[in-house]
Amino acid sequence: MKKSRLPMVLLGVGLAFLYLPIVLLVVYSFNDNRSLTVWTGASLRWYHELIQDGQMLEAAWLSLRIAFATACGAVVLGTLAGLMLARFGAFRGRALFAGMISAPLVMPEVIMGLALLLLFVSAEQLIGWPAGRGVLTIVLAHITFTMSFVAVVIQSRLVSMDVSLEEAAMDLGARPAKVFFVITLPIIAPAIVSGWLLAFTLSLDDLVITSFVSGPGSTTLPMIVFSSIRLGLKPEINALATIVVAVVATGIGLAGFLEARRARIREREESQAGRV
Incomplete structure (x- = not known):
């Protein structure tokens, strides 16, 4: 019986829809022309221009630092939240706590960004901290919404984990802290790494929330790219995007x-x- 080729055709169309724009972006990053649609010849001109663009490189470095700090903070808080939801049973206020953890997953970023801005302004007026908007407020805002994603990943891994391993360790005299660090933590380590990478990516890519809570001297890479699109996209962005794609592809291939x-x-x- 001859198999239908329709699924393969649909798969090919879907993959082309997803990856063809990325391929075109990479190709035009080597275009010698400033136009983003007219090909005039291959050149590394825009990579050279990117190296000399201090504003864009500074924004990229700032975004990486914010994403790293956000991912580390989100992993710590998200892991604790996942442990509470998966291991502490039906405690008082569990429904409220679970709802608060899940809210950032479905709340529009515009509403969340406005709410965080009002929170930071009110906190500054009441206790004087944080003083103004900048890198600190961006990191706090990013941790607030990325920790929910980490908590969901950690909770899912803990729910599917064999609890008998922890119970056996405690029956042998191990204290809860030692059980966590020796048994639980190594088992959920892949989920923690996945949550860290997810939080890092979300923070690096965020624009809406960052626009609300940022201030002078804290312009991130997505903000630079967005402002460039409104004023006219620069070819250096194609070169930067190609470098990011290359780094991500290398990391995926290595993993x-x-x-x-x-x-x-x-x-x-x-x-x-088995042979033994």
Whole structure:
């Protein structure tokens, strides 16, 4: 019986819709012409211009620092929140707590950005902290909405985890803290890494919330790109986007290679144990 080619055709159309714009962006980053649609020849001109664009490089470095701090803070708070939802049972206020954790996942970013701005302004008037809007308020705002994503990832991993491993460790005399660091933490480590990467990506990509809580001297890369689009997109952005795509693709390829290598090692060890 001949299989239908329709699923493969639809898959090809979907992949082309997703990745063809990225391919065009990479190709036109090597275009010698300032126009984003007219090809006049291959050149590294815009990469050279990017290296000399101090404002864009400073914004990119600031975005990376904010994303790193956000991811670390979101992982700590999100892991604690996930542990409470997965391990503490039906405590008083659980429904309210779960709702507060889930709210940033569905709340429009415009509403959340405005709410955080009002919070920071009110806090400054009452206690004098934070003083103005800048990097600190951006990091706090990003942690507020990214920790919800981390909490969902950690909670899902803890729910599917075999609780008997922790119970066996406690039956052997291990204290709860040691059980967490020796048993639970290594098992949920992949989920923690996934949550960290997710928070890092969300923070690096955020524009709406950042626009509300940023101030002078705290212009991030998405804000630079957005303002460039309104005033006329610069070809240097294509070069910067190509570098980001290359870094992400390298990281994904390296992660896939390490995962495949670990799977082969696991299969080899299981086969050797089976022969023994």
